[in-house]
Each structure stands twice: as C-alpha cells, then as structure tokens.
Amino acid sequence: MKVFALMAVIITGAALIYSTFGMPDWGDADSPANTHVSPRYIEKSIEETATPNIVTSVLADYRGYDTLGETTVIFTAGIVCMLLLRNKKDD
C-alpha cells in the first residue's frame, strides 16, 4: 500500500513540476499578468488613491469587495470556533 501512495505522490509531483515549465519567467514583462491590469494600477494608483503602497491600494480600494469577504470569513471562523469549542454547561 505504501508503494502505491509513494507512486501517486511522485506522479503528481512530476506533473506539477512539468507544468511549471509552461509558466512565464520571473519578472517577465510580456506575461499576461504584467500586460493588462498591472500597468494601469502602477500608473494611476498614486494619483487616484494617494497611497504609495500599490498592494494596499489594490487590496483595500480597487478590490474592496474581496477584502470585505475575507474579513467576513475570518469573523465567521471566529464565531464558529466560539460556538464549537465553548463548554455549554457554565453560564
């Protein structure tokens, strides 16, 4: 059984490593991620939002809905942990 598990891990790992050869190089200026939306953010972020850190302006301003959902996920996780782990007997 262990042999099959090892085979499955090796085959999956080899497929993943093989698929990384199709990805663009690190810092490639012609990759799709660097040609469509990134130049717009880099050029306009400081004059539209007055925020020098582009990551913050994208996370909190341009993609505000996304961060709202993320905060709601954390809030839900905390409430569920409180409900599940709490001992119901006291108070």
Added chain:
Amino acid sequence: MIKDFDNIIIKTVCRILTPFLQIFAFYVIAHGHYSPGGGFQGGCILGASFILLVIAHDINTVKKRMSEKLNTFLCSIGVMIYAGIGLLCLMLGANYLDYGILHTILPVDAVKARAMGTLGIEIGVGLTVMSVMVSIFLNIASGGKHEEGAPE
C-alpha cells in the same frame, strides 16, 4: 492548560515586551499606506501580544482584560466598521465602497478621502482579526471552560 508558574525572568521580559509589540502593531496598521503591512498583519501582531501574555502569565490575567463578551463585541464592530463605511458611501450617493465621495463630510479633497477610507477599513480589519485570534486561542487553550480560577 496554562497555569500561573512563578518565573520572574519570563514575566518581566513579557511585561516589557508587550507594549512595544502593541505599538508596532498599531504602526503596521496605520502605516500600511506607505510600507508593507495593513490591517490583517497588524491585527495578527496585536493578537500575538495577548497570546504572549497568556503564555507568560495566567489565562485569567488575559481574560480580565479581553473577556469573551468584549471579544465578540470587537469582532462584530470590526466587520461593522468595514460595511458601515461602504454603506456611508452608498448613502452619500456613490457606489458601495467608493471612498471618493467621503470628501463631502471630511475636510480633505477627493483623492485624500480615498486614503482616509482605506485607513478606516484597515482599522476595521485589524479589530476583527485581533479579537478573533485572541478568542480562538483562549477557547483552544482553556478547552472551552470559562469559569473563574479553573485549574485546567
């Protein structure tokens, strides 16, 4: 789980370290516009300072400062600040979470108002993350038992 063991070195170091950790957390939240950081990371550091207090002192020491009621209140308030700023933009006549319209009630221009709105939601995210981290750790560490002075 965590009992009050008398070790003066750990207690003193943690008492000196905790305010600096919290000031650094506020710096990370407030300075997220100019340097790496933001509400999530700052909230995590703020929660870690309370976890350090649990490890150094008793669990009841922290429960006196961050009770379960206060934790629940703070993590709801954080999400409410976030959604409330969005609703405020909606009521002032812009889209949801479009902070540019906030310049009508703030004494800044429209571009600076976007930075102010970003700061507001970072504070909300920080509050939520801090109280959720503290409450999860208190619940795990005490095994869900919340009575005063319980040994385990």
Added chain:
Amino acid sequence: MIWQLDILILTIVVICAVAAISVKDLLSSAILLSVYSFLMCILWAELGAVDVAFTEAAVGAGISTAFFIGAIYQTTRRTKD
C-alpha cells in the same frame, strides 16, 4: 533573486516538510511547520512579494504555531501510529 540562495532555501523547505510529517513528537512537528513557514517567508521576500512575506511571518510562523501548541496541550504529545 539569487539562485544559490533559492536552491538552499528550497532544499531546507523540502527537508522541513518531510521531517514534519515523519517525526513522532507532535510538538516538534509544530515547530518544524513554523520553520517551514519562516523559510517560505524568506522565499517570498526574496521574490519581491514583501506583503505576502509579512502575512506569512505573522500568520504562518506566529499565530498558527501558537494554535497548534495550544491544541497539542489538549491531547497527547506523541502520535499513535
């Protein structure tokens, strides 16, 4: 991006990941996962993603290790298998 540093960090990451699942002591497993997160944080910072590195250091190496240790204290320290 220095490729020698990359190779070194990635090797230690793989060693930490294999050691974390093969060690019998759960407490050392949690600490090895913390080391793994910290090395990933160095890797992110080296690739230029400083915000991701900061999040990885705060959440992966800091808070989640504290949660793991808190959970291990509620159970036995050694694995059964």
